[in-house]
Amino acid sequence: MSDQASDDRARQLLLARFGTCGSRIDPERNTGELQLDASLPSQLRIGQQVVMPIEMSLKNLTGAVVRLATYRSGARMAITKDGVVVAGAGGVRPVGTTYAIQPGGAHAYSSILNLVACETQAVLLPGDYQVHAIQPFTFLGLDLTVNVHGGPWDLQLR
Secondary structure, X not given: OOHHHHHHHHHHHHHHHOOOOOOEOOOOOOOOOEEEEEEOOOEEXXXXXXXXXXXXXXXXXXXXXXXXXXXXXXXXXXXXXXXEEEEEXXXXXXXXXXXXXXXXXXXXXXXXXXXXXXXXXXXXXXXXXXXXXXXXXXXXXXOEEEEEEEEEEEEEEO
16 A cells, blocks of 8 residues: 555544544644634533534645645534543535635634534533544645644533
8 A cells, every 4th residue: 555545544544533422532733734723602501502503714824825625524523521522523514615725814614513412412511621623625736635633622511
């Protein structure tokens, strides 16, 4: 297996396993070309809502215009407590979206965060949590796909 094929397989496995209930999510280092960010409220009063819309952005950290496409079903997001996933991956973006980001610029979009607890299948209990995300992006014209990690972002449910 070539190095490229091996790297692609490792990236796909990481994406598939990300946010599995009960698994650990350790903070990942990004490639340095793209930065994923989310705008989360510091506190959220929850009732019966099982999902939460959040605003996200992808920033171009390079000195050149980047042309990107989203990959498969979009961002995978998970909620952890003490590094362990307590609300599994949820939230997606449109498949096949393409856009260009200027040097230092950002592309904003909305995503959905799943608030359903793994163990109870009910809304998470009040408490302090962290949100993590992973989003594959393909650089158009370069035949290169990278996983961009976001978080952890603090989330306090009340």
